[in-house]
Amino acid sequence: MSAPNKSYDPVEVSSLQPDELDQARDEALAAIAAAGSLEALKETRLAHTGDRSPLALANREIGALPPAARAEAGKRIGAARGAVAQALKTRQAELEEERDQRVLVEEAVDVTLPWDRAPRGARHPLTTMQERMADVFLSMGFEIAEGPEIEAEWFNFDALNFKPDHPARTMQDTFFVESEDTGVVLRTHTSPVQARALLSRELPVYVVALGKTFRTDELDATHTPVFHQMEGLAVDEGLTMADLKGAIDAFVTGLFGGHLPVRLRPSYFPFTEPSAEVDMQCFVCRGASIELGAEPCRTCGSEGWIEIGGCGMVNPRVLTAAGVDPERYSGWAFGLGVERTLMFRHGVKDMHDMVEGDIRFTLPFGMEI
Ligand code: FA5
Numbered sequence: 001m002s003a004p005n006k007s008y009d010p011v012e013v014s015s016l017q018p019d020e021l022d023q024a025r026d027e028a029l030a031a032i033a034a035a036g037s038l039e040a041l042k043e044t045r046l047a048h049t050g051d052r053s054p055l056a057l058a059n060r061e062i063g064a065l066p067p068a069a070r071a072e073a074g075k076r077i078g079a080a081r082g083a084v085a086q087a088l089k090t091r092q093a094e095l096e097e098e099r100d101q102r103v104l105v106e107e108a109v110d111v112t113l114p115w116d117r118a119p120r121g122a123r124h125p126l127t128t129m130q131e132r133m134a135d136v137f138l139s140m141g142f143e144i145a146e147g148p149e150i151e152a153e154w155f156n157f158d159a160l161n162f163k164p165d166h167p168a169r170t171m172q173d174t175f176f177v178e179s180e181d182t183g184v185v186l187r188t189h190t191s192p193v194q195a196r197a198l199l200s201r202e203l204p205v206y207v208v209a210l211g212k213t214f215r216t217d218e219l220d221a222t223h224t225p226v227f228h229q230m231e232g233l234a235v236d237e238g239l240t241m242a243d244l245k246g247a248i249d250a251f252v253t254g255l256f257g258g259h260l261p262v263r264l265r266p267s268y269f270p271f272t273e274p275s276a277e278v279d280m281q282c283f284v285c286r287g288a289s290i291e292l293g294a295e296p297c298r299t300c301g302s303e304g305w306i307e308i309g310g311c312g313m314v315n316p317r318v319l320t321a322a323g324v325d326p327e328r329y330s331g332w333a334f335g336l337g338v339e340r341t342l343m344f345r346h347g348v349k350d351m352h353d354m355v356e357g358d359i360r361f362t363l364p365f366g367m368e369i
Contacts (some may be wrong), residue, residue, distance in 0.1 A: 272312025
């Protein structure tokens with residue numbers, strides 16, 4: 001009777017048998033050769049060398065072999081894994097080379113094509129108009145002030161002395177964010193910047209604010225629901241209507257040239273007292289078209305004057321709401337619509353042109369910087 005085989009171990013693992021390993025290696029090599037893209041190769045790499053791949057699982061079984069069999073099995077599996085790793089490396093290099101060649105062809109730039117045939121745009125005249133307006137105020141020593149387009153109802157109305165039942169507060173005129181009781185609106189004018197500037201700056205305050213404003217107006221030749229306004233504000237000791245008039249004169253001269261006369265007509269705004277509408281003499285006919293038998297003027301409709309905006313002395317209630325002592329300080333404010341100014345300054349007949357984004361409208365204004 002022969003002695004028992006002491007080297008026999010029942011945990012001998014079939015996955016480590018040469019046939020099994022050769023099969024796993026050959027399958028991996030075939031899959032690598034078949035991978036037609038870097039993406040496919042990535043999946044193949046995972047399937048044949050990842051933690052759950054046949055070769056990795058077999059490698060883990062080495063520990064279960066009898067000690068004498070481990071070195072041999074380790075060599076076999078090492079050779080199989082090495083062959084797979086080498087094949088992966090080679091295929092990866094081939095596929096990268098293919099991709100680079102393809103990119104060179106697909107993304108080639110024909111440098112001989114004419115470069116100057118792409119139509120060039122122009123800055124929007126509303127932008128350049130706002131910059132011109134700001135420049136006039138900056139040259140007088142004013143600073144730019146800003147406020148949010150989505151505004152608290154308090155800044156847009158309450159701080160400006162609009163009574164709770166003022167019609168401008170209704171949804172017919174004002175865009176409310178979500179519902180009327182949120183207290184959040186799209187600002188209907190740039191005047192809320194008045195209160196913001198006074199609350200955030202040291203006195204005296206000399207600022208100009210420009211930007212988008214919103215009202216529930218239908219888009220037509222002279223209205224748009226999204227338009228732009230400019231607002232000048234000065235608060236200092238001893239300011240009077242004479243300072244306001246002087247600043248408007250300087251503004252009109254800065255924007256239109258030629259020292260055109262300006263007149264103020266009594267008006268009403270809750271946040272200024274007294275308030276006035278601002279007219280400037282027509283910069284085209286200079287008032288001559290009102291004479292009997294004179295050439296009619298298309299710019300001012302032969303009125304001789306053009307209405308440009310509203311103004312007034314800042315209402316003491318507004319100063320108080322913004323924490324400014326009205327006994328010591330006084331101020332003036334002046335505001336206008338940028339679209340309307342563009343219309344009469346440049347003879348634009350229809351506001352649609354300003355919002356439709358047609359390059360044929362903006363181009364004639366040139367590439368103003
Ligand atoms: C105001 O908005 C005042 N905040 C202006 C002001 C400032 C007065 C400082 C006194 C002191 P008004 O509602 O009139 O005023 O609007 C001013 C200008 O905005 C108008 O003259 C007009 O040029 C322009 N505007 C108003 N609604 C529209 C609209 N739907 N589309 C285009 N422009 C508009």
